[in-house]
Each structure stands twice: as structure tokens, then as C-alpha cells.
Amino acid sequence: MDIVFPRLRHSRVHALAELLPGAVSSLAAAASIVVGLLLLMLAHGLKRRKRRAWVAAVGLLPVGAAAQLLYRHSVIGMVLSLVLMGVLIRYRAEFAALPDPRSRWMALANFVGMGAVSVTVGLLIVRSHPDAIEGAPSLGEQLEHVLWGLFGFEGPVGYRHGADYTVGYSLGALGLLTVATTAYLAFRPEHPAARLTAEDEERLRGLLTAHGRRDSLGHFALRRDKAVVFSPSGKAAVCYRVVSGVMLASGDPVGDVEAWPGAIARFMEEAQAHSWTPAVMGCSETGGEVWTRETGLDALELGDEAIVDVADFTLSGRAMRNVRQMVKRIERAGYRTRVRRADELSPEELEAIRRAAADWRGTDTERGFSMALGRIGDPADGDAVIATAHKAADEGAEEGPYGDLKAVLHFVPWGRDGMSLELMRRDRSADPGMNELLIVAALRAAPSWAWSGCR
Structure with missing residues (x-):
């Protein structure tokens, strides 16, 4: 923006910024970097219309707008951030997809673990230039310096010979790494994990006993790294696994053919609720006809079966x-x-x-x-x-x-x-x-x- 609009380089905003404490400028710089990085990570979740990604983006955009104004002195950057926030608020009803299972707790565990590691490594960084430290700061002061540094602020420990830049940038990088990995785990697509419960498996075995002859792949529904949805009547089920945002079912639905549409409808409802892309692999010709009729999916021939x-x-x-x-x-x-x-x-x-x-x-x-x-x-x-x-x-x-x-x-x-x-x-x-x-x-x-x- 400064190149396109050179007159905006020097304005009243610059004069106002000179009156603010130096820590505010440092905080704005750190916030600008962190917010930009987080918004990039949120892009995939926003594309999938995840509610949690929408909430995070709406919360981050005003912070980014303030950082643009205080650090870059960019009025246009601030306005663009606020306009984008307004658009998201205007279409908030479109972002209703549920979060992927387990991502919240995994992200929280990473934040706690990475936070502890960052503090420990940060103390080592603070002590890595003993000849450049001014005075003899206590352990409490060193710890305070680390905590401020992780958020991009200057701490109470002073350095000579330019070591303060090395320590400050290193601590800031640790803070960014903690935030980045936590955000990635919070908003990434779900990864496979064992979720087929003993009760689910028992119900599936009952359906296979009664209707298993129809599908030679039916027994593979008992893989324990799959999840399952049952029809309202409980007479049919669809087993699936989520891989990179794709809700992938395998084989025909298990159970009574008459109940297949009900199980397929539940499958599609679950996919829509989480904004997953539905897909099916390895179903029979009859199964393919039912899937295409009930969902509008396209069918491709995968191969023949040797019996x-x-x-x-x-x-x-x-x-x-x-x-x-x-x-x-x-x-x-x-x-x-x-x-x-x-x-x-x-x-x-x-x-x-x-x-x-x-x-x-x-x-x-x-x-x-x-x-x-x-x-x-x-x-x-x-x-x-x-x-x-x-x-x-x-x-x-x-x-x-x-x-x-x-x-x-x-x-x-x-x-x-x-x-x-x-x-x-x-x-x-x-x-x-x-x-x-x-x-x-x-x-x-x-x-x-x-x-x-x-x-």
C-alpha cells in the first residue's frame, strides 16, 4: 500500500504513533505477524465454513486492523481488515459447520506442552549470552523476560553488544511456533483414529449375520479405525473414515437393503454438519445405484471382482x-x-x-x-x-x-x-x-x- 499510495507514508497517524510507548509499537509488530499467520491457517477452515474458524477470524481481524494502524500506519490496511470482518459478520449464517472431532483437545494439549517447552528453551536463550547481560538478574526476572519475549515485548533483562536483538527475535520465534502449531492442530482436517466402539461392533456383527451374504466386503466394516452411522430403524449402517476433509465410506451399507436410504441420509447429514466431502469406495453395482439415487453422487467403475x-x-x-x-x-x-x-x-x-x-x-x-x-x-x-x-x-x-x-x-x-x-x-x-x-x-x-x- 505504501508503494501505491506514497502520500499515506507520512500522516497524522505517524505523529500519533510517536507519542505512544515503545512497547505498544513492539506489541503491534508482533500482533501483525501473528494475526497474519493465523488468518492464513484459518483460510482452509473458512473455506469449509467451519463455525470455529469464523469465530476466530472475526476475533482476529480487529486486532489485525489495530496492528496495521499502529505498526504499519496503514489506514487502508485497517479499513480492508474491518471490511472483511463486516462481510464475515453479514454472512455468519453460512458458517455453521461443526468442528472436527478431537481437534480442540489436541490443540489444547499442544499449547500446554509447547508452552512449557518454549519457557524452558527461552530460559536457556536468555542465559546464552552471559558476558552481554547487564547486572545480575534473578531467576524471576529472567522468567519474566522470557514470558514478555514470547509475546514480542522487551523484558527487564538488559543486554550489551546487540545481544538483545538476538534474544528478542529468538523468543519471538518460539512464541510464533507455539501459536502456529496450536492453530494448525485446532483447524486442520481430521485424521484417522479408532472410534468404533464395542457396542457399535456388536450391532454391526448382528447386521452382518443377517445380511452379510449380500456384500463380500461387508466384514471389513468392522475395521476399528472407522466410525459408523445407523439408519433411524437401526436395520442398516454406513461405516466411514474421515481423511483430509473427505468422509469416505467403503463397500455397501451394512444391513437390510430397505433401510439403506435411511443410513445414507444420516451419512449425508453428518457430512453436511461437519462440512466434509462425501465419497464412497468399493461398493457393488446395486450399492452404486442406491448411492447415486439417494445422494446425487457420480459413480465410476473401479474394477471386477473375482469369485x-x-x-x-x-x-x-x-x-x-x-x-x-x-x-x-x-x-x-x-x-x-x-x-x-x-x-x-x-x-x-x-x-x-x-x-x-x-x-x-x-x-x-x-x-x-x-x-x-x-x-x-x-x-x-x-x-x-x-x-x-x-x-x-x-x-x-x-x-x-x-x-x-x-x-x-x-x-x-x-x-x-x-x-x-x-x-x-x-x-x-x-x-x-x-x-x-x-x-x-x-x-x-x-x-x-x-x-x-x-x-
Whole structure:
């Protein structure tokens, strides 16, 4: 503004500012920086029409206006801030979105923790120039200097040789860091966290028992890092997780098809209340039709689903020749398989399988939100099926960290008579073909549990 309107550089505001105490100018400078930084952080929340972001912005803008006038002597900057505040107040009804869960308490914890760290580090900074300190300030005076410095003021401790600038800017930076991280945590989009309660899980299992055959991905609704909304009748539910402001549902709604619209309506109400963007991933063709009809969302084809009818499965014939040869070659190499329900394994063996699966994953990032349960051997999942491949170490060779275990597949129930592949992991040193070997072993064992289908 000073460049565009040079006449505003020197005005009565400058003359008035010269009469104010020096601390006021320092406070205005610090406030100008902090308010500008906070308003930048609030932009995302205002875009999502968050009520808390609106309240913060309306409170900060007059502070910023005063800082513009006292520090920059900018009348135009002050007017623009006040005009923006007026616009926000005029359209306050548009900013009604609820805050994302947990952000308030996480921000408060960060403010307390960072505040304590800032004070501790600030004391070290104050004492970092012992030769430049004037006199012998007490611990109380040093602490007072730190507290004033975090807010951009000059404290009671005096310095020589320009050290006061170094100390002052360092303390101010600590204060800005505390404010910035607290504001980020208060207004950032929600991050995934476990919220599926034991009661929610019990209700979902009841719906899956009655209606689980319809959707091969239904059991994955039991992931415990999801939240759930139920239809008013309680006969259907939608499970979801919020990622970067997107309310992401996976698979079809769980439960009675007739109650799906009620569950979807609750889902959309929750998304609107928090200003989240609704989205669905991995639903069936029927589910896609219901979602698009009830919400107006667009549908994209993601891919086809491979389903094996156990009664018709065979390794005979030209089409299965490659699989048949692979399985026979692996078996001749000395591998053996075991297919059991999870509740048939000992706690020690389950723990070894869990550790092996985590180690063999290869990356820290877990993918498969819509088609992964995210756990193995949980007491509540005793009806899951675990297929393992084993091979004893060659003579003279040492066994691996997991003994003779070389690969694992984990299946979850699909209705009353099916199973859905949830996880497949293998030791990288194992021979190729582990997945083919274990899938064939699981399909051969399925009839003993009266299971007719595998996905």
C-alpha cells in the first residue's frame, strides 16, 4: 500500500504513533505477524465454513486492523481488515459447520506442552549470552523476560553488544511456533483414529449375520479405525473414515437393503454438519445405484471382482495348467500348508504370524482401506481362516526369525458360507508361487467348513 499510495507514508497517524510507548509499537509488530499467520491457517477452515474458524477470524481481524494502524500506519490496511470482518459478520449464517472431532483437545494439549517447552528453551536463550547481560538478574526476572519475549515485548533483562536483538527475535520465534502449531492442530482436517466402539461392533456383527451374504466386503466394516452411522430403524449402517476433509465410506451399507436410504441420509447429514466431502469406495453395482439415487453422487467403475465357486473348483484342464504346475513344483520343493480357523491357533503362533505379516509388508504404509480388516487373530475374529505355508530349513542352514513359516493368507467371513481374502504376505526369500499354493489349499479345505464361495 505504501508503494501505491506514497502520500499515506507520512500522516497524522505517524505523529500519533510517536507519542505512544515503545512497547505498544513492539506489541503491534508482533500482533501483525501473528494475526497474519493465523488468518492464513484459518483460510482452509473458512473455506469449509467451519463455525470455529469464523469465530476466530472475526476475533482476529480487529486486532489485525489495530496492528496495521499502529505498526504499519496503514489506514487502508485497517479499513480492508474491518471490511472483511463486516462481510464475515453479514454472512455468519453460512458458517455453521461443526468442528472436527478431537481437534480442540489436541490443540489444547499442544499449547500446554509447547508452552512449557518454549519457557524452558527461552530460559536457556536468555542465559546464552552471559558476558552481554547487564547486572545480575534473578531467576524471576529472567522468567519474566522470557514470558514478555514470547509475546514480542522487551523484558527487564538488559543486554550489551546487540545481544538483545538476538534474544528478542529468538523468543519471538518460539512464541510464533507455539501459536502456529496450536492453530494448525485446532483447524486442520481430521485424521484417522479408532472410534468404533464395542457396542457399535456388536450391532454391526448382528447386521452382518443377517445380511452379510449380500456384500463380500461387508466384514471389513468392522475395521476399528472407522466410525459408523445407523439408519433411524437401526436395520442398516454406513461405516466411514474421515481423511483430509473427505468422509469416505467403503463397500455397501451394512444391513437390510430397505433401510439403506435411511443410513445414507444420516451419512449425508453428518457430512453436511461437519462440512466434509462425501465419497464412497468399493461398493457393488446395486450399492452404486442406491448411492447415486439417494445422494446425487457420480459413480465410476473401479474394477471386477473375482469369485470362486468352491463346488466347481478344480485344477484339471488346460485353463488351470499353469497354476497346477506351479503348485506341484512348490510342493516338490518341500513346502507344506496348513489351513485353520483363527481360534484353532495358539496365542504364540498367532503372535508369530502377526509379527511376520508386519515384517513382510515391506513398507510402513498400510493400504487397502475398503478391503482390509487391519488385524489378525483378534479374539472377536475367531471364525476367520488363516492359511500358512511352511518349509523346514535345509540341512546346515539356519532357520529364519519365524521358524519354518514362509507365507500367510488371512480370510474373513463372507456371510454364512463364504470367505473373503483380507491379507497375503510372504517371506521374500521363499520360492515364487506362495499365493497360488495357499489359495488352492484354502479352496480345497473350504468344503470341510461348508463354505461355498471365496472372493
